[in-house]
Amino acid sequence: DAMVIQNPRYQVTQFGKPVTLSCSQTLNHNVMYWYQQKSSQAPKLLFHYYDKDFNNEADTPDNFQSRRPNTSFCFLDIRSPGLGDAAMYLCATSSIAGEVQYFGPGTRLTVL
């Protein structure tokens, strides 16, 4: 089945230790999004790719970086995680920007 896959589902890291979260999709969608969601809050868009074009949100900290080496894969790098970065990280794809988004199951990040 076509889907959006996120690995790992749970990630524990130490304060300041870099971490990479991954997302892959079999939907062949042009657009990929990364969201941060804290408990009982709305998903907050960090950045998105339209094909290879990277679009960063104005309020996304420099600590967060992303790579999209090909259509299928997208990575979220957190260079120096702080306690405030503990959250659920959601990846989503869309065939048409602004239309229906298909979400992965998320990666729960814990920072010790």
Next chain:
Amino acid sequence: SQQGEEDPQALSIQEGENATMNCSYKTSINNLQWYRQNSGRGLVHLILIRSNEREKHSGRLRVTLDTSKKSSSLLITASRAADTASYFCATESNFGNEKLTFGTGTRLTIIP
């Protein structure tokens, strides 16, 4: 902030009753979407309504859109225990910026 507001923040009803949740937004939109999120999981798309539509149905779901009031409502009829989840509205502004802005969400609990 362009984030939408949803109300109520939390809703508990008996199984079999209807559930109504509301969404208000701030900017002119191309479309409005509703998503469901089960605890600790990714979001699942439910329904999309375009700015030139006033009402849309999908199974037990009914969505209305009033662009003059910048508001939408989601009605779930004959609720089931499996409907217990958080529900988010999301809007695509007509600025053509390729992204969705999510509302604050309604936590729905269906009591068996």
